[in-house]
Amino acid sequence: MTNEAQTVAELAVRATGVPTTVKTESGREFLVLPAGHTQHDVTPPNSLDVHRPKNIKQAVTLQNADALIEYLNRFKSTDSLLLADIAQSRIVGALDYHAPDKAALVEHRAILDLPYSEEWKIWTGISGQLQPQLEFARFIEENAPDIKAPAAADLIEAVRDLQAKRTVNFIKAVRTSSDNENFEYTDNTEARTKGELEIPTRFLLSVPVYFGDPPVEVPAFLRWKLDDGNLKLGIKLHRAEHIRQASFKLIVTDAVEKTGVLAVFGKLS
Structure with missing residues (x-):
């Protein structure tokens, strides 16, 4: 059996000087113009059957945990799996994952790279760094x-x-009974008068780790250094990585509870 192109070409050769419309067995229509055997596809739009794929091949990048949950609930199956990469703050939903007794293509994925909140980026960015007092x-x-x-x-x-x-010269620091840091200084502009400056040594922050999450408590400590009369100060977050990992695990747990999809800690290669 000849194909559509051959059929159209043969009809074009036999055509008269009048333009001819040719309809093939598959339903496509061609306008044949004898001069130069030119042909134009004039099939009416949406008149042909569309061959749909047997499997979904799609990778979707989502922007928050709620979107991941909604997407999973729409496309999940009994074999769907969540892979949580705690090091990269990434959760991948493998919608068409393997079954215990049957291999799958694993080509339909929902990917969530959890973005940090602006507050978390600010405080972790400054953690451990010393700055001039001003x-x-x-x-x-x-x-x-x-x-x-x-x-x-x-x-x-x-x-x-x-x-x-x-403009003062700091001399020394003394820890007070209230657990603050008391910095002693001399002020050369006031007849070398002496004074004290008390600063808290412990802080408790309340910031979200990831964008859109509720805030969590983050302990922090004052860090300081006296350098030839100049005082440098900074903040050091306490166990920030442990807090980040705990927040990540809560997000994974919430996704499992709201979708019923099994989660494992790991990543797809």
């Missing part, structure tokens, strides 16, 4: 809403004291 004071002032303890009034007072003591 820069540190400005940072604390700008990000004070993320600090749960000490009280806002006490923190603002300490920050203002830091900003006011820009």
Whole structure:
């Protein structure tokens, strides 16, 4: 049996000088113009049967955990599987995963790369770094809403004291009974008068780890260094990686509870 192209070509050779419309067995229609044996596909739109794939081959990138849950609930099967890569904050839903007694293509995937919250990026970005006292004071002032303890009034007072003591020489630091750090200094502009500056040594932040998540408590400690009369200060988050991993596990657990899809910690190669 000749194919469609051959059929059209043969009819074109035999055609008269009048344009001819040819309809093939598959339902396609061609307009044949004898001059030069030109042909044009004039099949009416949407008139042919569309051959649909037997399996879904699709990788979808989602932007939050709710979208992952909704997508899983729409396309999941009894063999679907969640693979949670805790190191990369990535969850992959393998919708057409292998069954125990049957191999599958594993070509339909829902991918969620959990984005960090802006607050988490700010505080982890500054963690462990020492800054000049004025820069540190400005940072604390700008990000004070993320600090749960000490009280806002006490923190603002300490920050203002830091900003006011820009030209003094710091001598030493003494830990107080209230577990604050008391910095002693001399002020050369005021007849070498001596003074003290007290700063909290422990902080409790309340920030979300991932975008859209509720805030979690993150302990932090004051870090400081005296360098030839200059005071440098910083914040060190306590066990930040443990807190991040705990938040990731909660997201995975929530996805399992809301979809019924089994989760394992690992990643697809």
